[in-house]
Amino acid sequence: MIKNNYFTDNEDIQDYFQTLIDWDEIVCEVEHDFRDYKEYSQTKQEELEFAPSNTQEALEAYKAFLDSAGEICGCDISQKSSIMDKKGLSFKDGKVSFPQEMIELYQKLEDAGLHGFATARHFGGLTFPRTMISFFYELMGRADSSLCLAFGALGIIETVDCFSDEEQAAKWVPKIADGSYSAAMALTEPNYGSDLPNIQTKAEKDEKGQWRINGSKRFITGGCGFENRPALILTLARTGDPSSGAKGLSFFLVQSTDLEIAGIEKKMGISCSATCELVYNNSPAELIGKEGFGLIRYAMGMMNGARLAVSAQSTGIAQAAYSESCKYASEREQFGVPIRDIPAVKKLLDRMERETLVIRALTMEASRQVDLYSWRKFDHGNKNTDAEKNPKHDPQVRKWEKIASFFTPLAKYYGSELCNQIAFDAIQVHGGSGFTEEYDVARIYRDARITNLYEGTTQLQIVAAIGGISSGMSAKGYLRTYLEDEMASFAPSAELTEIYGLFCKICEAFKEILDAKTKNYVAFEAVESAARFIGGMLLEKTASKLSSEKRENRLRVAQAFHLDSKAKITANKIQIQGIAMKSERSSQNTVVAAS
Numbered sequence: 001m002i003k004n005n006y007f008t009d010n011e012d013i014q015d016y017f018q019t020l021i022d023w024d025e026i027v028c029e030v031e032h033d034f035r036d037y038k039e040y041s042q043t044k045q046e047e048l049e050f051a052p053s054n055t056q057e058a059l060e061a062y063k064a065f066l067d068s069a070g071e072i073c074g075c076d077i078s079q080k081s082s083i084m085d086k087k088g089l090s091f092k093d094g095k096v097s098f099p100q101e102m103i104e105l106y107q108k109l110e111d112a113g114l115h116g117f118a119t120a121r122h123f124g125g126l127t128f129p130r131t132m133i134s135f136f137y138e139l140m141g142r143a144d145s146s147l148c149l150a151f152g153a154l155g156i157i158e159t160v161d162c163f164s165d166e167e168q169a170a171k172w173v174p175k176i177a178d179g180s181y182s183a184a185m186a187l188t189e190p191n192y193g194s195d196l197p198n199i200q201t202k203a204e205k206d207e208k209g210q211w212r213i214n215g216s217k218r219f220i221t222g223g224c225g226f227e228n229r230p231a232l233i234l235t236l237a238r239t240g241d242p243s244s245g246a247k248g249l250s251f252f253l254v255q256s257t258d259l260e261i262a263g264i265e266k267k268m269g270i271s272c273s274a275t276c277e278l279v280y281n282n283s284p285a286e287l288i289g290k291e292g293f294g295l296i297r298y299a300m301g302m303m304n305g306a307r308l309a310v311s312a313q314s315t316g317i318a319q320a321a322y323s324e325s326c327k328y329a330s331e332r333e334q335f336g337v338p339i340r341d342i343p344a345v346k347k348l349l350d351r352m353e354r355e356t357l358v359i360r361a362l363t364m365e366a367s368r369q370v371d372l373y374s375w376r377k378f379d380h381g382n383k384n385t386d387a388e389k390n391p392k393h394d395p396q397v398r399k400w401e402k403i404a405s406f407f408t409p410l411a412k413y414y415g416s417e418l419c420n421q422i423a424f425d426a427i428q429v430h431g432g433s434g435f436t437e438e439y440d441v442a443r444i445y446r447d448a449r450i451t452n453l454y455e456g457t458t459q460l461q462i463v464a465a466i467g468g469i470s471s472g473m474s475a476k477g478y479l480r481t482y483l484e485d486e487m488a489s490f491a492p493s494a495e496l497t498e499i500y501g502l503f504c505k506i507c508e509a510f511k512e513i514l515d516a517k518t519k520n521y522v523a524f525e526a527v528e529s530a531a532r533f534i535g536g537m538l539l540e541k542t543a544s545k546l547s548s549e550k551r552e553n554r555l556r557v558a559q560a561f562h563l564d565s566k567a568k569i570t571a572n573k574i575q576i577q578g579i580a581m582k583s584e585r586s587s588q589n590t591v592v593a594a595s
């Protein structure tokens with residue numbers, strides 16, 4: 001793997017950090033008029049010592065964190081990724097062993113103070129916006145997917161911060177911030193994966209009023225903890241009767257030391273990520289928040305963060321595949337020239353570049369949207385503020401939560417699918433060498449494959465995003481309003497305007513389909529068209545903020561992306577209309593036959 005600081009060596013990341021992100025807008029949401037700084041001035045509370053007093057100070061702290069993360073990811077983790085992959089994990093007597101390199105690298109991240117990324121200052125953390133966390137996940141995703149999962153899982157504690165009471169949050173969240181625990185999320189069961197509303201793991205109170213959980217969970221990342229750190233496992237379990245559906249599910253905190261690790265999966269990729277089978281046998285548990293809110297309120301409330309974690313990881317994987325391919329294509333010569341100068345190879349590299357830029361653009365925009373509502377809605381680390389009491393009435397929360405609920409599945413679906421495509425192309429650029437384990441792209445390709453499966457498969461992301469097309473694109477729909485405001489904020493090219501017109505036609509064609517099954521059948525084409533238009537729009541919008549030379553380069557990339565989009569959206573329109581017509585004809589035939 002390329003050895004470099006992955007934060008400073010990436011021009012696009014630097015452009016986002018320095019120019020493209022409106023940090024004032026985000027820091028204002030996160031810092032609530034810099035109240036931690038003000039509180040520190042009065043109380044001298046140790047945890048708040050480094051709270052910023054203005055945006056510039058916040059940015060200096062963000063930059064220092066990413067500099068350090070970029071250095072460790074690019075110069076340490078990436079250099080051991082292949083060795084860790086070859087060593088893998090072992091499992092014996094209920095205990096998972098990790099490669100020594102992984103243990104040392106995790107420790108290195110902790111020693112640099114990076115484990116506070118997921119928690120609020122009041123609990124010993126760093127109070128970072130989602131946008132910052134996305135940068136961090138991307139840097140780790142580029143270096144090594146398994147370590148990204150192990151360390152990134154600390155972000156799961158956000159649910160406890162947001163939904164538990166003050167006492168419970170004060171008991172558990174600092175244990176993540178001080179590195180004494182790792183974290184895991186246990187939703188999936190052997191018979192219920194996508195179908196979460198029907199899971200059957202049972203939670204009941206014993207005679208002393210202590211909650212106890214019985215049942216088993218499958219595929220739980222990091223359910224065993226990491227090395228000498230046990231895991232706090234956020235567990236979804238049924239408190240209602242077996243047929244109570246989503247409303248009968250509640251969230252609990254269970255310690256990994258209170259259950260049995262029955263085994264780990266042998267997988268095609270992320271070989272150093274422990275994917276555990278957990279058996280709960282009267283395991284003591286603490287209820288988080290209210291009974292019956294586990295799936296419908298809490299898991300759903302956290303879904304946007306979980307989707308963004310994978311789309312940021314996918315951006316990192318795509319960047320790794322692209323960067324490694326560029327390096328190889330400049331070094332490898334065939335027919336007397338570096339293969340990057342051969343048009344067919346250049347074509348692959350150009351597509352990898354523009355798709356990586358689009359994945360990052362979607363991830364960054366969705367992260368911004370989550371930052372614009374979540375700090376008002378949840379007010380992390382501060383439980384008694386007015387904003388938290390009544391967030392639903394805040395128009396900003398309503399607006400951005402709705403838009404983010406379309407954007408985060410869009411970013412997760414598109415990022416994960418495209419990082420697979422980019423990893424596939426990376427092997428092609430490497431030729432036969434790409435198929436061997438001598439180069440990193442084989443591992444990158446295997447690691448990419450999980451991204452469109454976990455945290456909700458692509459098909460489930462499409463289900464989550466399709467509402468944006470059916471209701472959000474109505475005449476005064478929230479998505480149409482957002483898109484038209486965005487388009488009015490810069491001067492869109494004729495090509496982008498034309499693609500918007502094509503996308504609107506797709507939305508109309510989709511709306512005209514009356515049969516629900518046919519709608520589900522063509523939902524992918526509709527959402528893909530949205531991703532193509534929005535990806536192109538974000539490229540142009542961000543180009544408009546860059547200096548002239550960079551702007552020209554980005555617009556060139558955008559034009560090539562638009563060309564692909566025009567072809568894809570036109571084909572999608574033909575598909576949608578063709579399938580709709582076929583379904584209409586067959587329903588007419590059914591009516592004729594019945595009469």
Ligand SMILES: Cc1cc2nc3c(=O)[nH]c(=O)nc-3n(C[C@H](O)[C@H](O)[C@H](O)COP(=O)(O)OP(=O)(O)OC[C@H]3O[C@@H](n4cnc5c(N)ncnc54)[C@H](O)[C@@H]3O)c2cc1C
Nearest residue numbers: 185186187188193194219220221275453454455456457459
């Ligand atoms: C390595 C790994 C790590 C994981 N980590 C975790 C973890 O930490 N915690 C956790 O709780 N889970 C975890 N999972 C589980 C993961 O989230 C599920 O595998 C995933 O949600 C899909 O569920 P499933 O495997 O049961 O597939 P199924 O739900 O059986 O799906 C099979 C196919 O049917 C499709 N499908 C199913 N329902 C629908 C529908 N309504 N509409 C359209 N298509 C549909 C799916 O898209 C898929 O193509 C992990 C899985 C893996 C492999």
